[in-house]
Amino acid sequence: MESRASVRLRVVLSHLGRPSAGLLVAHPTAETAYPANFHTQQFQYTLDNNVLSLEQRKFYEDNGFLVIKNLVSDADIERFRMEFERICREEVKPPGIMIMRDVSIAKSEFVPDETVVSKVQDFQEDEELFRYCTLPEIVKYVECFTGPNIMAMHTMLINKPPDTGKKTSRHPLHQDLHYFPFRPSDSIVCAWTAMEHTDRNNGCLVVIPGTHKGPLKPHAYPQWEGGVNLMYHGIQDYEEDNKRVHLVMEKGDTVFFHPLLIHGSGENKTQGFRKFQDVWSFRARLVKGERINL
Numbered sequence: 001m002e003s004r005a006s007v008r009l010r011v012v013l014s015h016l017g018r019p020s021a022g023l024l025v026a027h028p029t030a031e032t033a034y035p036a037n038f039h040t041q042q043f044q045y046t047l048d049n050n051v052l053s054l055e056q057r058k059f060y061e062d063n064g065f066l067v068i069k070n071l072v073s074d075a076d077i078e079r080f081r082m083e084f085e086r087i088c089r090e091e092v093k094p095p096g097i098m099i100m101r102d103v104s105i106a107k108s109e110f111v112p113d114e115t116v117v118s119k120v121q122d123f124q125e126d127e128e129l130f131r132y133c134t135l136p137e138i139v140k141y142v143e144c145f146t147g148p149n150i151m152a153m154h155t156m157l158i159n160k161p162p163d164t165g166k167k168t169s170r171h172p173l174h175q176d177l178h179y180f181p182f183r184p185s186d187s188i189v190c191a192w193t194a195m196e197h198t199d200r201n202n203g204c205l206v207v208i209p210g211t212h213k214g215p216l217k218p219h220a221y222p223q224w225e226g227g228v229n230l231m232y233h234g235i236q237d238y239e240e241d242n243k244r245v246h247l248v249m250e251k252g253d254t255v256f257f258h259p260l261l262i263h264g265s266g267e268n269k270t271q272g273f274r275k276f277q278d279v280w281s282f283r284a285r286l287v288k289g290e291r292i293n294l
């Protein structure tokens with residue numbers, strides 16, 4: 001099998017301290033976007049603006065995620081990939097960045113090369129990677145969930161490694177809110193961009209639609225024989241009849257999802273990596289508008 005990386009870019013963004021629901025009704029374009037009898041009150045998870053179609057908006061409300069095809073350009077993805085490689089080669093060392101290796105190779109000798117790096121976290125001080133959070137096409141959709149004041153709360157680029165045979169490349173099913181000390185949850189959204197084609201074979205994102213309407217569940221390390229990556233906690237009450245949906249995505253496709261949505265990813269059975277960029281940070285950084293209360 002061809003040996004190549006599989007890439008994702010992923011950010012968690014939040015509006016902190018959304019002052020009141022009054023914001024929801026004061027939008028001048030709402031009437032042209034939706035029928036007059038369409039009450040904004042029936043939307044809990046999305047805000048009024050002219051970006052989402054009614055269908056897209058209802059889809060997110062019902063399912064807790066929304067895939068936008070072909071959102072990020074190949075040129076930008078190429079730039080993010082090159083910056084990731086520079087970080088792995090230690091040509092740049094952005095302050096606060098954390099470089100992780102898969103647990104299956106955590107104790108082997110470190111070589112500064114992207115083939116051993118499974119994830120870089122907290123790249124908010126890397127101007128090139130942080131550009132992802134500020135791309136107008138990303139911000140435009142993020143605002144539908146957070147409103148106009150946007151903080152990047154966690155940033156991550158995931159280079160999902162080919163499984164070594166121990167199934168440690170899996171990411172157990174979890175809710176991101178488990179990791180977040182901030183609220184309200186409905187004003188938080190994760191933006192996740194495939195940096196190349198991803199499907200079940202290389203461990204695409206897996207979601208359980210509608211679970212954003214449920215509670216935050218208890219999380220713990222799964223009992224996996226081959227080991228589990230640091231901080232990869234999972235929900236405990238997996239039910240076989242849960243309807244998992246595998247999100248097959250092309251390079252540049254982006255999924256926005258709610259922090260209570262149960263999701264994870266399966267084994268990467270290919271010989272390639274799968275990179276994603278993922279963003280949220282306690283060392284949050286302003287993307288747009290005003291810094292409210294952090």
Ligand SMILES: CCCCCCCCCCCCCCCCC(=O)SCCNC(=O)CCNC(=O)[C@H](O)C(C)(C)COP(=O)(O)OP(=O)(O)OC[C@H]1O[C@@H](n2cnc3c(N)ncnc32)[C@H](O)[C@@H]1OP(=O)(O)O
Binds near residue numbers: 099107176
């Ligand atoms: C992390 C995110 C998780 C996934 C969830 C994703 C979705 C949700 C979004 C929100 C995510 C929020 C994440 C929470 C934020 C907090 C974190 O980032 S926790 C991440 C880990 N960080 C720390 O533990 C802080 C201290 N840092 C370190 O210990 C190291 O920097 C390191 C990150 C562990 C890697 O160190 P490194 O120098 O590369 O490696 P060693 O010094 O050789 O290893 C030290 C020790 O750790 C073991 N180890 C290394 N990698 C892993 C791994 N991937 N999984 C498990 N264990 C690992 C290694 O074997 C060594 O063990 P020893 O017994 O001490 O020899």
Ligand SMILES: Nc1ncnc2c1ncn2[C@@H]1O[C@H](COP(=O)(O)OP(=O)(O)OP(=O)(O)O)[C@@H](O)[C@H]1O
Binds near residue numbers: 170200238267
């Ligand atoms: N029966 C289960 N119990 C607990 N968690 C599960 C179960 N099945 C799947 N998962 C979780 O959901 C994630 C995605 O599952 P999925 O079945 O897509 O991946 P996989 O089992 O690694 O690969 P595949 O089924 O394609 O061979 C897995 O990584 C795993 O963490």
Ligand SMILES: O=C(O)CCC(=O)C(=O)O
Binds near residue numbers: 176205
């Ligand atoms: O990309 C993956 O495999 C899972 C990432 C994830 O859980 C996340 O971005 O929150």
Ligand SMILES: [Fe+2]
Binds near residue numbers: 174263
């Ligand atoms: Fe997650």
Ligand SMILES: [Mg+2]
Binds near residue numbers: 266
């Ligand atoms: Mg399976």
